[in-house]
Amino acid sequence: MTLAERALERLETWSDLYVGMPSCGAGLALRSVRSEIVHFHPGRDVDLHLTEPAIRRFHDDLQESTAVRLIPGSGWVTVHLDCETDVDLLMSLVSMALKTHQAALTPAGPAECNFHRVTVVPRDAPIGSIRG
Secondary structure, three states: OOHHHHHHHHHOOOOOOEEEOOOOOOOEEEEOOOOEEEEEOOOOEEEEEOOHHHHHHHHHHHHHOOOEEEOOOOOEEEEEOOOHHHHHHHHHHHHHHHHHHHHOOOOOOOOOOOOOOOOOOOOOOOOOOOOO
């Protein structure tokens, strides 16, 4: 069983989450009554709908994690599952996302996750060789 499958299995037991198809069309989604929360994409990447205010609030902490990828202007973060610690981080972030969405005054409609936005950057690329 992969780390993503283990994480999905754990999250499926949460009473506030329901399995469905993601709005991006790739993989599986877990959603609350109000909005999509998590997208499990093929491979090790999981997109999590934290919302832009939550990402701004925890930006520095999220940026320090090697498992978390932030995309400017996105209300989603991508968590790359390489080890059990990354799964534990995902569980904590899903809990935060649920609280954020439950506290929102209006439900979040379908939002574009990071699946089609992510740019793969080689880890061994020399600094300055990556251009935006």
